[in-house]
Amino acid sequence: MKDGVSFKTKCVHAGNGIDKETGAIRRPIIMANSYRLPEDASNLNWSDTNLLIYTRNTSANQIYLQEKLASLEGGEDCVVLASGVAAISSVLFTFLNKNSHVICSNVSYIAVYRLLNELFPEKYGIKANLVDTSNLDEVKKAIRPNTRLIHVETPGNPTTRISDIAEISKIAKSIGALLTVDSTFASPYLQQPLKLGADLVIHSLTKYINGHGDAMGGAVIGKKELIDKIKRQAMVNLGGVISPFNAWLIMRGIVTLPFRMKQHSKSALKIAQFLESHPKVRFVAYPGLESHPQHHIAKKQMTMFSGIISFGLKTDVDGHNKFINSLKLIIPAVSLGHDESLIVYTGPNDERNHFYPEEFRNGHIRFSVGLEDTEDIINDLKQALDKI
Numbered sequence: 001m002k003d004g005v006s007f008k009t010k011c012v013h014a015g016n017g018i019d020k021e022t023g024a025i026r027r028p029i030i031m032a033n034s035y036r037l038p039e040d041a042s043n044l045n046w047s048d049t050n051l052l053i054y055t056r057n058t059s060a061n062q063i064y065l066q067e068k069l070a071s072l073e074g075g076e077d078c079v080v081l082a083s084g085v086a087a088i089s090s091v092l093f094t095f096l097n098k099n100s101h102v103i104c105s106n107v108s109y110i111a112v113y114r115l116l117n118e119l120f121p122e123k124y125g126i127k128a129n130l131v132d133t134s135n136l137d138e139v140k141k142a143i144r145p146n147t148r149l150i151h152v153e154t155p156g157n158p159t160t161r162i163s164d165i166a167e168i169s170k171i172a173k174s175i176g177a178l179l180t181v182d183s184t185f186a187s188p189y190l191q192q193p194l195k196l197g198a199d200l201v202i203h204s205l206t207k208y209i210n211g212h213g214d215a216m217g218g219a220v221i222g223k224k225e226l227i228d229k230i231k232r233q234a235m236v237n238l239g240g241v242i243s244p245f246n247a248w249l250i251m252r253g254i255v256t257l258p259f260r261m262k263q264h265s266k267s268a269l270k271i272a273q274f275l276e277s278h279p280k281v282r283f284v285a286y287p288g289l290e291s292h293p294q295h296h297i298a299k300k301q302m303t304m305f306s307g308i309i310s311f312g313l314k315t316d317v318d319g320h321n322k323f324i325n326s327l328k329l330i331i332p333a334v335s336l337g338h339d340e341s342l343i344v345y346t347g348p349n350d351e352r353n354h355f356y357p358e359e360f361r362n363g364h365i366r367f368s369v370g371l372e373d374t375e376d377i378i379n380d381l382k383q384a385l386d387k388i
C-alpha cells in the first residue's frame, strides 16, 4: 500500500488482498513447504529469495507480512524472520566482516550483548565497543577507522534509556557506517527511525507488533538493496525463517496496533506517575516522565512513550520477591508488549550490572503495562506495595 492513506488504514489493509482462488477477502494461511516448480527448472538458482520455491527461500504469508511492515515503517522493503533475535543476528552476520568494528548500546537485548561481547569477537575477531549511546560523546569517542555499524536500542531494554536517532545517524553517515535501530519498545506507531536517518529498523514482532503473546517473529526494514543482502546471506543460509502460521497471526495482531499503543502509553504514564509518588518506590524510569534523563529526546522522536516502566523499591531481594508474588492481576513472566501485564524482577547480581545506570544496580523491576483497565492495574500494585 502506497503513501496517501493514514497509519491506521495501512494497519488494516496493507499486505492484505482478495484470495484469487476462493474470493475470500482475507489472505489464507499457506502451510506448504514447497511450491510447484516451473516447467523448466534446470537453471533455477536454488538460493533465490524472491521465488516461491521452498518456504526457507520465502513463503506467501511472509511476503504479505513484509509488505505490511515496510508500509508501516515507510521503508522500501522488509525481511521477516523467526524471532527478534533471528532478525538482529542476521543483520550482524550480513554486515560485519572479520575485521569490522561495531558500536552498540551497552545495555541492549541480552542476545545482542552475548553476540557482540563474546561470540562474534571470539569466533570471528569482530571488535565491539559497548557504550552508552544516549551520550553522543561516547558514540563519537568509540569510532575506529573500521567502524562498519552502529546499533542502538531505543528505548533500551530494560533501562528505557533513549538514544537520539537523528544525531547518531549524522555520526554514522559521516564515517560511512550503517545505523541499525532496534525499535521494539516503540513500534512503528510511536517512532519511525528510517525517517530520522536510520538505515535499518529492527523489531521483535513477538512484542507489541503481534501484541497478543502467542507468536514469535522478527523483522528488518530498510532499503531494498540492504534487505536483499540479508535475505541472500542470512535468511536462506542460516535458515531462521518464520512459520507461515506465525506470520499470519502477527498480520492479524497488527490491525489493532494503533489502538493498543495508545492505551499502553496512556495507562503507563498514569501508572509511572502513581509509582513515582509512592513512598516505597526508590526510582522510576519511564520516558514519559519529566524526571527521565532523556525525556526531551523522547518527546522529539516519539509520539507517545509506550508501555514499559522500570522501577525499584526501597527494599531488598526478599522484599522485591514478596512484592512480585503478592500481585494478583499482573503476571510474573518474561516478554513484553502483550495484552496482559507482565512483570520481571532482576536481582543485583546481573552480569551487566556495571553497564546499568546507578539506580538499577541494586536490582530492578521491568513492568510491561498491559491492556487491562488502568485503575485495576494501579489497585493491584497498591495492594502488593502494602504487603512489603
Ligand SMILES: *Cc1c(COP(=O)(O)O)cnc(C)c1O
Residues within 6 Å of the ligand: 083, 084, 085, 086, 109, 153, 157, 182, 184, 185, 204, 205, 206, 207, 216, 217, 218
Ligand atoms: C524481546 C526483544 C528482542 C528479541 O526478540 P525475540 O522475538 O524474543 O527474539 C530484541 N530486542 C528487544 C528490545 C526486545 O525487547
